[in-house]
Amino acid sequence: MARPTPPLSPLHLFDTDSLIGEDDRSIRDTVRRFVDDRIRPEVAQWYESGSLPARDLAQELGRLGVLGMHLEGYGCAGMSATAYGLACLELEAGDSGVRSLVSVQGSLAMFAIWKHGSEEQKQEWLPRMAAGEAIGCFGLTEPDFGSNPAGMRTRARRDGDDWILTGNKMWITNGSIADVAIVWAQTDDRIRGFVVPTDTPGFSAPEITRKLSLRASVTSELVMDEVRLPGSAMLPEAAGLSGPLSCLNEARFGIIFGALGAARDCLETAVAYARERMIFDRPLASYQLTQAKLADMTLELGKGMLLALHLGRLEDEGGIAPAQVSLGKLNNVREAIAIARECRTILGAAGITTEYPVMRHANNLESVLTYEGTSEVHQLVIGQALTGEAAFR
Amino acid sequence: MNIVVCVKYVPDAQAERTFDSSDNTTDRANVDGLLSELDEYAVEEALQIVEAGEGEVTVLTVGPASAADAIKKSLQMGAHRGVHVDDDAIHGSDAIATSLVLAEAIKKIGADNPVDLVVTGMASTDGAMGVVPTMLAERLGLPAVTLASELEVDGGSATIRRDGDTSTQSITATLPALVSVTDQINEPRYPSFKGIMAAKKKPVEHWSLADLGVDASQVGLDAAWTRVETFTARPPRSQGEIVNDEGDGGQKLAAFLGEHKFV
Ligand SMILES: Cc1cc2nc3c(=O)[nH]c(=O)nc-3n(C[C@H](O)[C@H](O)[C@H](O)COP(=O)(O)OP(=O)(O)OC[C@H]3O[C@@H](n4cnc5c(N)ncnc54)[C@H](O)[C@@H]3O)c2cc1C
Numbered sequence: 001m002a003r004p005t006p007p008l009s010p011l012h013l014f015d016t017d018s019l020i021g022e023d024d025r026s027i028r029d030t031v032r033r034f035v036d037d038r039i040r041p042e043v044a045q046w047y048e049s050g051s052l053p054a055r056d057l058a059q060e061l062g063r064l065g066v067l068g069m070h071l072e073g074y075g076c077a078g079m080s081a082t083a084y085g086l087a088c089l090e091l092e093a094g095d096s097g098v099r100s101l102v103s104v105q106g107s108l109a110m111f112a113i114w115k116h117g118s119e120e121q122k123q124e125w126l127p128r129m130a131a132g133e134a135i136g137c138f139g140l141t142e143p144d145f146g147s148n149p150a151g152m153r154t155r156a157r158r159d160g161d162d163w164i165l166t167g168n169k170m171w172i173t174n175g176s177i178a179d180v181a182i183v184w185a186q187t188d189d190r191i192r193g194f195v196v197p198t199d200t201p202g203f204s205a206p207e208i209t210r211k212l213s214l215r216a217s218v219t220s221e222l223v224m225d226e227v228r229l230p231g232s233a234m235l236p237e238a239a240g241l242s243g244p245l246s247c248l249n250e251a252r253f254g255i256i257f258g259a260l261g262a263a264r265d266c267l268e269t270a271v272a273y274a275r276e277r278m279i280f281d282r283p284l285a286s287y288q289l290t291q292a293k294l295a296d297m298t299l300e301l302g303k304g305m306l307l308a309l310h311l312g313r314l315e316d317e318g319g320i321a322p323a324q325v326s327l328g329k330l331n332n333v334r335e336a337i338a339i340a341r342e343c344r345t346i347l348g349a350a351g352i353t354t355e356y357p358v359m360r361h362a363n364n365l366e367s368v369l370t371y372e373g374t375s376e377v378h379q380l381v382i383g384q385a386l387t388g389e390a391a392f393r
Numbered sequence: 394m395n396i397v398v399c400v401k402y403v404p405d406a407q408a409e410r411t412f413d414s415s416d417n418t419t420d421r422a423n424v425d426g427l428l429s430e431l432d433e434y435a436v437e438e439a440l441q442i443v444e445a446g447e448g449e450v451t452v453l454t455v456g457p458a459s460a461a462d463a464i465k466k467s468l469q470m471g472a473h474r475g476v477h478v479d480d481d482a483i484h485g486s487d488a489i490a491t492s493l494v495l496a497e498a499i500k501k502i503g504a505d506n507p508v509d510l511v512v513t514g515m516a517s518t519d520g521a522m523g524v525v526p527t528m529l530a531e532r533l534g535l536p537a538v539t540l541a542s543e544l545e546v547d548g549g550s551a552t553i554r555r556d557g558d559t560s561t562q563s564i565t566a567t568l569p570a571l572v573s574v575t576d577q578i579n580e581p582r583y584p585s586f587k588g589i590m591a592a593k594k595k596p597v598e599h600w601s602l603a604d605l606g607v608d609a610s611q612v613g614l615d616a617a618w619t620r621v622e623t624f625t626a627r628p629p630r631s632q633g634e635i636v637n638d639e640g641d642g643g644q645k646l647a648a649f650l651g652e653h654k655f656v
Contacts, residue, residue, distance in 0.1 A: 026469065026589045034583050065586030077586040 175220025
C-alpha cells in the first residue's frame with residue numbers, strides 16, 4: 001500500500017486490492033471507467049423516468065465483454081468468477097438496475113443455455129447474447145409462487161413433436177425488451193426449461209410499472225397463451241428444479257459482489273458530503289457521532305469485501321456450495337442496505353433526492369434483498385446446512 | 394502503415410497532485426498514475442487508421458518504471474507493441490530533452506520498418522505545455538500538423554481539420570508526418586476484456602539512454618532549460634460572482650462569457 005495519508009477510501013483502508021490479481025484489476029478498472037463515463041451521468045434521469053436505454057447499453061456492455069463474461073466459448077470472454085464479481089460490483093456502484101440487466105443476461109439466460117442447452121441452442125443464441133445484440137430474460141417466478149417455485153403452474157404439454165406452453169410469470173427482469181425468454185414449466189416429466197423467442201405467437205410481456213425500486217431496470221410479466229414451440233425448444237440437459245437453481249446460484253454469486261458496489265458508492269458519497277457540509281460552523285465529518293457511523297459502515301463494507309473475495313477465490317479454485325453462496329448473498333445485501341440507509345441520514349434532506357445516489361441505491365437494494373432468494377430463504381438454507389433440518393415448509 | 398503513438402504516464406488528475414519538495418519536480422511517487430487521457434485520443438485514432446487499412450501501432454513512452462501502465466493500457470486498447478524508454482538520468486527532463494529521447498527512440502523504431510506517421514495527444518494533462526509534438530517533428534524533420542479534430546490518411550498524405558476560434562483550417566501534409574490530435578477527434582474505446590487478455594502477450598521493449606545513443610548530460614533536471622523555482626498550492630476556490638438581474642442580466646451574462654472567451 002502506498003504511503004497511507006488520509007483521507008483514505010473505505011476499501012483502500014482494507015487494502016483489498018492486494019487480494020486481487022492484475023488481470024482482474026484491469027477488468028475491474030475498465031468497467032469502473034465505463035460506469036463513470038456512461039452510467040453515472042445519466043442514471044438518475046433513467047431512474048426518475050423509469051426507463052433506460054437497455055439496447056444501447058447491452059451493445060456497449062457486449063463490446064466490453066461483460067455479457068456472459070464468466071462463460072467459455074461461443075463469443076464469451078471466459079474470465080474468472082472473481083473478475084465477474086468485480087464487474088458486477090462496479091456496475092452496481094452505478095445502479096443495481098444496470099447490474100440486474102447484466103446478471104439476468106449472463107448468469108440466468110445465457111448460463112441456462114450454456115449449461116443446459118443443446119449445441120444448436122448455444123450456437124443460435126450465445127454469440128448474439130454475448131455481443132448484446134440479443135437480450136434474454138429468465139422466467140421462473142409466478143404471481144403465486146416466488147420463494148417456492150416448485151409449485152409453479154406454468155405448464156408445457158406435448159402436441160405431436162411440439163410443445164404447447166401456457167402460464168404466467170411475474171417480476172421478470174428484461175421481460176419486455178427480451179428477444180429470448182428462458183421459461184421454466186411443469187411437464188409430465190418434471191420441471192423443464194424452454195428457449196422461447198419472444199416473437200412466438202401467444203407470447204407477450206407487459207411491463208410492470210409503478211415500481212419504487214429498481215426503476216432503471218425493466219421488470220415484466222410474461223403471459224404465455226398456448227405458445228407453440230418446436231420439440232427442439234426444450235433445454236435437454238435440465239430436469240427438475242435443480243436446472244433453474246443452478247442458474248440462480250451463478251447470479252447470486254454476482255450479487256455478493258454487486259451489492260457492495262452500491263454500498264461503496266453510498267459510503268463514499270456520505271464521506272465526501274460530511275467533509276463539505278458545515279454544521280454549527282464545523283464540517284459534519286468532524287463530529288464523533290458521524291465518525292462512528294462512518295467507521296462502523298467501513299467495517300461492514302470491508303468485511304463484506306473480504307467475504308466476497310474469499311468466495312470468489314473458492315469459486316475460481318473449484319466451486320462453492322450453494323450454502324456458501326447463501327452466506328455471501330445474505331450478509332452482503334443485508335449490510336449493503338443497512339449502509340445505504342445509514343448514509344442517507346448523513347446526507348439529511350439532500351439524501352432523499354436523486355441529486356445524490358444514496359436513496360436510489362437504498363431503494364434498489366430492497367429488490368436485491370428480495371430477488372435471487374430472499375434473506376429469509378438464505379437464512380433457511382444456512383440453517384439447513386447447520387442443523388440438517390429443512391425448515392422451508 | 395507503421396504508426397508510432399507517443400503516450401505519457403501522468404498523475405491522475407482526479408487525485409491531489411503536487412510537487413516533490415526535494416527538487417520541485419512533479420510528484421509521481423505518491424499519486425496514482427494513468428495513461429494521460431489526452432493521449433487516449435491519439436491511440437484511438439491510430440487504431441482506427443490501421444483497422445480501416447492495415448499496419449501496426451507501436452506505443453512509445455518515456456518515463457519511470459510505473460509508466461509501463463500507460464503502455465499496458467494502450468496495448469489493452471489494441472496497440473500492437475510497446476517501447477518503454479526508462480533511465481534514471483531522465484528524471485526531471487524538460488520538453489526539449491523529452492523530445493530528444495522520443496526522437497531517438499522513433500528513429501530506432503523506424504530502423505527496420507520506416508515510420509509513416511507519428512501521432513501524439515495535444516498536450517499532457519500534467520505539464521500541459523503542448524510543445525513536445527512540434528519539437529519532436531522538428532527533430533525528426535517531419536511536417537507537423539497539430540491540433541487535429543479530424544484526420545484523414547490516404548496514400549501518401551495526412552489531412553487534418555483544425556478548429557480555431559475564428560476559422561476552420563484543412564491542412565494536408567505528405568507522409569511521413571507528425572499529427573497531434575485534440576479531444577474532439579474521436580471517442581476512445583474502453584479496453585475490452587479480450588483486449589486486456591491479449592495485451593499480456595504483446596511485445597514490449599525496454600530501452601535505456603545508452604540504447605538510443607543519447608548522453609545522460611543532454612537530459613534530466615540539470616540539462617533542463619527551465620525549472621520550477623517555487624510552487625504554492627492554489628487557493629481554495631472563491632465564491633462565484635453573483636449578478637443581480639436588473640433587466641440587463643442577459644447582457645451582463647453575455648459580457649461575462651465574452652470577456653472570459655467562453656463564447
Ligand atoms: C425487481 C425484481 C426483479 C425480479 N426479476 C426476476 C427474474 O428476472 N426472474 C424471476 O424468475 N424472478 C424475478 N424476480 C422475482 C423474485 O425472485 C421473487 O420476488 C422472490 O423469489 C420472492 O418471491 P415473492 O416475491 O413471491 O415473495 P414470497 O415468496 O411471497 O415471500 C414473501 C415473504 O415471505 C418470506 N418467506 C417465504 N418463504 C418463507 C419460509 N419458508 N419461511 C419464512 N418466510 C418465508 C419471504 O422471505 C418474504 O419475506 C424479481 C423480483 C423483483 C422484485
